[in-house]
Amino acid sequence: MIRLYNGYIMPMTADCSIVPGEIWTDGDRIVHAGPAGGLVRPAFEREIDLRGGLVIPGFKNAHAHSAMTFLRSYADDLPLQSWLFDKVFPHEAKLTPEAVYAFTRLAILEYVSGGITACFDMYFHREAYASANIDLGFRTVICGALSAGDSLSTAADDYERFNKLHPLIGYRLGAHAEYTADEELLRGLAGLAHEYRAPFWAHNSETKSEVAGCYERHGMSPTAYFDSLGLFDYGGGGFHCVWCDENDMDIFKRRGLWAVTCPASNAKLASGVAPLGRLAARNIKLAVGTDGPASNNALDMFREMYLACVLQKLASGDAAACPAENMLYAACSAGARAMGLPDCDSLAPGKQADLAVIDLDRPGMRPIHDMAKNLVYAGTRDCVRLTMIAGRVVYENGEFPGADAEEIYAGAEKYTKEICGQ
Amino acid sequence: MIRLYNGYIMPMTADCSIVPGEIWTDGDRIVHAGPAGGLVRPAFEREIDLRGGLVIPGFKNAHAHSAMTFLRSYADDLPLQSWLFDKVFPHEAKLTPEAVYAFTRLAILEYVSGGITACFDMYFHREAYASANIDLGFRTVICGALSAGDSLSTAADDYERFNKLHPLIGYRLGAHAEYTADEELLRGLAGLAHEYRAPFWAHNSETKSEVAGCYERHGMSPTAYFDSLGLFDYGGGGFHCVWCDENDMDIFKRRGLWAVTCPASNAKLASGVAPLGRLAARNIKLAVGTDGPASNNALDMFREMYLACVLQKLASGDAAACPAENMLYAACSAGARAMGLPDCDSLAPGKQADLAVIDLDRPGMRPIHDMAKNLVYAGTRDCVRLTMIAGRVVYENGEFPGADAEEIYAGAEKYTKEICGQ
Numbered sequence: 001m002i003r004l005y006n007g008y009i010m011p012m013t014a015d016c017s018i019v020p021g022e023i024w025t026d027g028d029r030i031v032h033a034g035p036a037g038g039l040v041r042p043a044f045e046r047e048i049d050l051r052g053g054l055v056i057p058g059f060k061n062a063h064a065h066s067a068m069t070f071l072r073s074y075a076d077d078l079p080l081q082s083w084l085f086d087k088v089f090p091h092e093a094k095l096t097p098e099a100v101y102a103f104t105r106l107a108i109l110e111y112v113s114g115g116i117t118a119c120f121d122m123y124f125h126r127e128a129y130a131s132a133n134i135d136l137g138f139r140t141v142i143c144g145a146l147s148a149g150d151s152l153s154t155a156a157d158d159y160e161r162f163n164k165l166h167p168l169i170g171y172r173l174g175a176h177a178e179y180t181a182d183e184e185l186l187r188g189l190a191g192l193a194h195e196y197r198a199p200f201w202a203h204n205s206e207t208k209s210e211v212a213g214c215y216e217r218h219g220m221s222p223t224a225y226f227d228s229l230g231l232f233d234y235g236g237g238g239f240h241c242v243w244c245d246e247n248d249m250d251i252f253k254r255r256g257l258w259a260v261t262c263p264a265s266n267a268k269l270a271s272g273v274a275p276l277g278r279l280a281a282r283n284i285k286l287a288v289g290t291d292g293p294a295s296n297n298a299l300d301m302f303r304e305m306y307l308a309c310v311l312q313k314l315a316s317g318d319a320a321a322c323p324a325e326n327m328l329y330a331a332c333s334a335g336a337r338a339m340g341l342p343d344c345d346s347l348a349p350g351k352q353a354d355l356a357v358i359d360l361d362r363p364g365m366r367p368i369h370d371m372a373k374n375l376v377y378a379g380t381r382d383c384v385r386l387t388m389i390a391g392r393v394v395y396e397n398g399e400f401p402g403a404d405a406e407e408i409y410a411g412a413e414k415y416t417k418e419i420c421g422q
Numbered sequence: 423m424i425r426l427y428n429g430y431i432m433p434m435t436a437d438c439s440i441v442p443g444e445i446w447t448d449g450d451r452i453v454h455a456g457p458a459g460g461l462v463r464p465a466f467e468r469e470i471d472l473r474g475g476l477v478i479p480g481f482k483n484a485h486a487h488s489a490m491t492f493l494r495s496y497a498d499d500l501p502l503q504s505w506l507f508d509k510v511f512p513h514e515a516k517l518t519p520e521a522v523y524a525f526t527r528l529a530i531l532e533y534v535s536g537g538i539t540a541c542f543d544m545y546f547h548r549e550a551y552a553s554a555n556i557d558l559g560f561r562t563v564i565c566g567a568l569s570a571g572d573s574l575s576t577a578a579d580d581y582e583r584f585n586k587l588h589p590l591i592g593y594r595l596g597a598h599a600e601y602t603a604d605e606e607l608l609r610g611l612a613g614l615a616h617e618y619r620a621p622f623w624a625h626n627s628e629t630k631s632e633v634a635g636c637y638e639r640h641g642m643s644p645t646a647y648f649d650s651l652g653l654f655d656y657g658g659g660g661f662h663c664v665w666c667d668e669n670d671m672d673i674f675k676r677r678g679l680w681a682v683t684c685p686a687s688n689a690k691l692a693s694g695v696a697p698l699g700r701l702a703a704r705n706i707k708l709a710v711g712t713d714g715p716a717s718n719n720a721l722d723m724f725r726e727m728y729l730a731c732v733l734q735k736l737a738s739g740d741a742a743a744c745p746a747e748n749m750l751y752a753a754c755s756a757g758a759r760a761m762g763l764p765d766c767d768s769l770a771p772g773k774q775a776d777l778a779v780i781d782l783d784r785p786g787m788r789p790i791h792d793m794a795k796n797l798v799y800a801g802t803r804d805c806v807r808l809t810m811i812a813g814r815v816v817y818e819n820g821e822f823p824g825a826d827a828e829e830i831y832a833g834a835e836k837y838t839k840e841i842c843g844q
Contacts, residue, residue: 069788073795077731077745110785113804267732268799270741297799298786303728309499310689311736319692323499363532364720364803366491366831367838373495377690377719381786382535382804398820409788416789 001026001042002391004357007050008371009033011347012057012333016325016372023055025353028167028390033347048393053385054358054371057347058117059301060335062260063239063289065123066107067100070416071294080207080269088294091419097128099415104132106412109405110299111138112395115356115384120260120289120339122174122201122239130162130169136403137168137392139354141339143201144174144189148181152188159196168390172236172340177203178214178222183229190230199340200231204238207271211243223248232257237338239289240265241279242272249282258285258338263307264298265291273315276308276322287338288331302379305331309376324376357386423448423464424813426779429472430793431455433769434479434755438747438794445477447775450589450812455769470815475807476780476793479769480539481723482757484682485661485711487545488529489522492838493716502629502691510716513841519550521837526554528834531827532721533560534817537778537806542682542711542761544596544623544661552584552591558825559590559814561776563761565623566596566611570603574610581618590812594658594762599625600636600644605651612652621762622653626660629693633665645670654679659760661711662687663701664694671704680707680760685729686720687713695737698730698744709760710753724801727753731798746798779808 004023010016011033024032024042032039068088075087100123111119118139123129126142133140142162144155155173162171173193175181181202193200204222205211211221218225224247226232232251237258238244244252244259252259261274279286288308290299305327312322336345336354343352360368364378375383387395394401426445432438433455446454446464454461497509522545533541540561545551548564555562564584566577577595584593595615597603603624615622626644627633633643640647645666648654654673659680660666666674666681674681683696701708710730712721727749734744758767765774782790786800797805809817816823 072786072789072791072800074791076792076795076799077742079740079742083741106785106788113785264732267736268741270735270739270743273736293800297795298802300786300800300802303725303802306725310686313692314689314695314733317692318501319505319690320499320501321692361827361831363528363535363827363831364494364722366528367494367835369494369496369838369842370498373498373719377498378494378715378722380720380722380725380804381802405783405785409783409785413789416791420791 001044003044003047004050004055005036005047007053007055009347010054010056010371012329013346013348016328018054018371023347023355025391028352030347030351030353031349033349048386050357051361053360055347055355056358057332057336057345058354058356058387058389059115059331060287060339060344061111061116061119061290061299061301062287062335062338063262063291064119064121064299065292066119066121066299067103067123067129068292068294069103069106069412070099070419072297074294074420076297092124094419095124097125099419100125101128101132102411102415104129105136105408107293107299108132108136108138109400109403109408112387112400113384114300114302114381115387116299116301117354117356117387117389118336118339118341118344122176126158126162130165134166134168137389137394139168139344139389141170141172141341143172145176146174146181146185146189147176148185150185152185155189155192159192170340172201173198174201177210178225179210186229186231193231193234197234199234199236200226201236202226202238204241205243205248206240206266208243221245221248223251227251227255240274242266242274244275249279249284252284253282256285258287260287260289260338261308262289262291262304263311264303265295267307267311269295273311276312277316280326285334285338286330287335288327300381301331302381305376325372328372328376353388353391355388356384358383359385423466425466425469426472426477427458427469429475429477431769432476432478432793434751435768435770438750440476440793445769445777447813450774452769452773452775453771455771470808472779473783475782477769477777478780479754479758479767480776480778480809480811481537481753482709482761482766483533483538483541483712483721483723484709484757484760485684485713486541486543486721487714488541488543488721489525489545489551490714490716491525491528491834492521492841494719496716496842498719514546516841517546519547521841522547523550523554524833524837526551527558527830529715529721530554530558530560531822531825531830534809534822535806536722536724536803537809538721538723539776539778539809539811540758540761540763540766544598548580548584552587556588556590559811559816561590561766561811563592563594563763565594567598568596568603568607568611569598570607572607574607574614577611578614581614592762594623595620596623599632600647601632608651608653615653615656619656621656621658622648623658624648624660626663627665627670628662628688630665643667643670645673649673649677662696664688664696666697671701671706674706675704678707680709682709682711682760683730684711684713684726685733686725687717689729689733691717695733698734699738702748707756707760708752709757710749722803723753724803727798747794750794750798775810775813777810778806780805781807
C-alpha cells in the first residue's frame with residue numbers, strides 16, 4: 001500500500017473541485033481518496049509527501065500514433081500532401097516491430113513525464129506496441145486501424161487477443177478512415193461491432209477535403225456513412241471531428257458518440273478548428289488527444305487543453321468560449337470513459353490508481369486563484385512531479401523508475417537512423 | 423570564469439545552425455564560443471558539464487506586464503470588456519510598489535525557469551519593478567507607458583534615471599496606446615524621441631475596435647497616427663500588430679520598426695492572429711512577447727513560438743507557413759535587438775553571457791532530426807536545465823540560486839490576497 005499525503009486532491013468524480021486529503025492505494029487500486037482524519041492507518045510500503053501538491057487523475061491521451069516519435073521534427077513546415085506522401089508514408093513502410101517497440105518506449109517516457117497515464121493508440125505492429133506498454137507499465141487501449149487490403153479476421157483476432165492479453169492493454173474496433181477503407185471491410189466491421197456489442201472508432205472529418213471526398217464517393221459525410229452501415233449501433237466515436245456538420249452532430253448525439261479533439265495537429269497541418277462550442281451546446285461527449293508526434297510534434301496534454309480552449313475563443317471571437325475546467329475534465333476524466341476505461345476516470349475508492357501529482361511550487365502555478373485555470377492556461381509538463389499507473393510510480397522528480405531512459409533514447413536514435421538515414 | 427563544455431552551441435550569429443563546442447565566460451561576458459581544441463585553458467571558477475545539451479542565447483520576452491502575475495487565472499473565460507473593466511483595472515488601482523516588487527519576483531522565477539534572460543516590460547511602479555530585477559539578477563528594459571493624465575516629465579526623468587541605474591536595466595520611450603493617450607502628450611514624447619534620438623514604442627493595433635476607434639478619432643490607423651506625429655523618426659515598434667494593414671506595414675518597413683507578436687494573449691482574448699506571413703514577406707523585423715500573465719496566463723516563450731507558427735499555418739490554410747527556425751531566431755536573437763540590447767543577441771566573444779542550456783535528454787527532444795523544429799514544436803520549459811544572465815547562473819536543475827523561491831511564492835500569495843481578497 002502507498003500513501004500520498006500532505007496535499008490536495010481533484011477527484012473529478014463530478015467536476016474539477018478540490019479537497020484537501022490523502023490517496024491510499026492497494027495494488028493497482030485506490031482504496032481511499034479524501035480527508036483521512038479518524039481513519040485507521042494501515043501499514044504502508046511507502047508514504048509520499050505531496051508537499052502541498054495536487055493529485056489529479058492522469059491525463060488520457062484519447063488519440064495518438066505513439067510510435068511516430070521517429071518522425072518528430074523530420075518533416076515540418078511542409079504542405080500536407082508532401083508531408084504525408086514524401087515523408088511519412090515511405091518511412092512508415094520501413095517500420096519493423098523492433099522499431100515500433102523502440103519508438104513506443106520513447107513516447108511512453110514523454111507521456112509519463114507529462115502526467116499522461118493512458119493512451120488510445122492507432123498504429124502498426126500492435127504486438128510490439130503492446131509489449132512496450134506492458135514492459136514500461138503504461139496503460140493503453142489499441143484502436144483497430146483497418147484499411148483496404150486488410151483482412152477482417154485481423155480485427156476479430158486482435159479484439160480477442162488484446163482484450164485478454166494484460167490488465168494494462170485493451171482493444172477497440174476501428175477503421176483508419178472512410179477514405180482508406182472499402183465498404184465490404186466496413187460492413188464486416190459492423191458485423192463484428194454487432195457480434196461483440198462493441199463501439200467503433202475511426203478518423204473522422206479531419207480535413208475539409210476528406211469530407212468532400214466522402215460526399216463524392218457516398219453522397220454523405222463520413223459520420224453519416226459509418227452510421228448508415230450500422231457501425232455506430234454500439235457507440236464509439238471519431239478522431240478529430242473538425243468538419244462535422246449539424247447532421248453529423250445529430251448522429252453523434254443520438255448514438256452517444258465521443259468526439260476526440262486534436263487541436264495541435266489540426267492547427268499545425270492547417271486542417272481547421274473543431275467546432276467545440278457547437279458540440280458542447282449539444283452535450284456531445286468530448287475527449288482530447290495529441291495525434292501523432294509527426295504532426296504535433298509533442299505528446300503533451302497541457303498543450304492540447306490550452307490550444308483547444310484558446311483556438312475556440314479565437315475561432316468564435318468570444319473570449320468566454322470553452323472554459324478551462326470543461327477541457328481539464330475532458331482531458332483527464334472523460335477521456336477514460338471514451339477509451340472504455342471507466343475505472344480510470346476519477347480518484348475514488350475502487351478506481352485504478354492512475355494519477356499525476358502537480359507541483360504547485362512552480363512559478364507558473366502561483367498564485368492560486370483557480371486551479372483548473374492555472375492547469376489549462378499556465379500548466380506545463382514541468383509541473384508534473386510524479387505519475388502513477390495501476391498503483392506503480394512510473395515517473396518521479398524527473399526520473400523514470402523501472403525504465404532506462406538513456407537506453408530508450410539510444411534505441412530510438414538507432415532505429416530512427418536506420419529508417420530515415422544519415 | 424565559467425566553462426560550459428561537452429555539448430552543442432546554437433550561436434545565432436547568423437541563423438539557427440549548431441556547432442559542437444564550449445562557452446567560456448568572464449564576468450558578464452562571453453570570451454569564447456565554439457570548438458576549444460588547441461586553446462590555452464584559463465583557470466575556471468566553475469566548469470559545467472553540458473552532458474550533450476544545447477546552449478542557446480536566452481529567450482527575449484519582447485512584451486510583457488510582468489507584475490500582472492497576481493491576476494493569473496483570476497478572471498479567465500470572460501468577455502474582453504468585463505475582464506478588463508471589472509477584474510483588471512479595479513485591482514490594478516490597488517497596486518503598491520511592494521506588491522509590484524513581490525509579483526515581479528514571481529514573474530522572474532517563471533522567466534528564468536523557462537530559459538528567458540530578458541524582458542521588455544511596461545507597467546506601473548517602475549522603481550519597484552527595477553529593484554526586483556536587480557535583486558534577482560534579471561535583465562530588463564522598461565518601456566514607458568504614458569497615458570492621458572501622466573506628465574511628460576515622468577518620461578524624461580525615467581529615461582535619464584533607468585538608463586543609468588544598473589547594467590541590467592534599460593528604458594525606452596513609450597506610450598501605453600493611442601486610445602489611452604492625448605495628443606499633446608504624444609507630441610511631447612515625439613519631442614523627447616527627437617531630443618534623445620530614441621525609438622518609440624506602444625501597444626499598436628491589438629484589437630479591431632482599437633483600430634476602428636483610431637480612425638474615428640484621427641482618420642487614420644494607430645501606426646499612421648504615431649508616424650504623423652514624428653514618433654517613429656528614430657525607430658521603435660509596436661506591441662501586438664494584429665490588425666496592421668498594408669499602409670501600416672509600409673510605415674513599419676520605411677521606419678525600420680519592430681513588430682512584437684503576442685500570439686497567446688491575442689488568441690485567449692480572441693483578438694485575432696497577427697499577419698506574420700505578410701510581415702515576413704516585407705522583411706519587417708519580428709520579435710516575440712508573452713504579454714501579461716493576466717491575459718496569457720503563462721510567461722513561456724516556448725508556447726509563444728509554437729503558437730506563432732501554428733496559428734499562422736491555421737490562419738493562412740498553409741501548413742508550410744511560418745517555419746520554425748525563423749520564429750526561434752525572432753524569440754532569442756532578434757528580440758534582443760528589438761529591445762535595444764545588441765550585446766545579448768548571440769553567443770560570441772564580447773557578447774553578454776545571457777544563455778539557456780537545453781537538456782536534450784528529455785523525451786520530447788528525441789530523436790534529433792532538426793533542433794530548431796524540436797525546440798519550437800516540441801520544446802517545453804522542462805527542457806531548460808540552466809539559465810545564465812550576465813555570466814551568473816540564475817536557474818539550474820529546478821533550483822533558483824540566489825533566490826528564495828518559497829519566500830517569493832509566499833510574498834506573491836500575501837499581496838495577491840490583499841489586493842484580490844479572500
